[in-house]
Amino acid sequence: MASRKLADAASWYCATALLALILFASIRENSSTPDNDDLVRGKHFNDFMTNRPCDEIYVVGEGETLHTISDKCGDPYIVERNPHIHDPDDVFPGLVIKITPTE
Known part of the structure; x- marks a missing residue:
C-alpha cells in the first residue's frame, strides 16, 4: 500500500514537471525578441x-x-x-x- 502511494506521488511529480517544461518551452518560443x-x-x-x-x-x-x-x-x-x-x-x-x- 505504501509503495502504491509512493508510485502515485512520483507519477504526479513527473507529470507536473513535464507540464511545466512544456509551458516554459511554449512561452520561450513565442517571445517577441528575436533569437x-x-x-x-x-x-x-x-x-x-x-x-x-x-x-x-x-x-x-x-x-x-x-x-x-x-x-x-x-x-x-x-x-x-x-x-x-x-x-x-x-x-x-x-x-x-x-x-x-x-x-
Missing part, C-alpha cells in the same frame, strides 16, 4: 547585417516566395541561377538561394 535563429532567416539577417535589401547568398524566410524575393532583391532570374530549385512553387523557410541583382 539567433530569427537573425539567420531572410530579411531579418539582411536587415541586421547590411543596409542592402539582399546579399548574394539569401536564406528564404517565413512567408516568402520566389516572386516576393525577386521583387525585393531585383533578380528576375532566381530559378535559372539556382539549379537546385526544381519546382518554383516548392520554396520553404531556410532554403538557401543565390541572388544576382540586375538593378
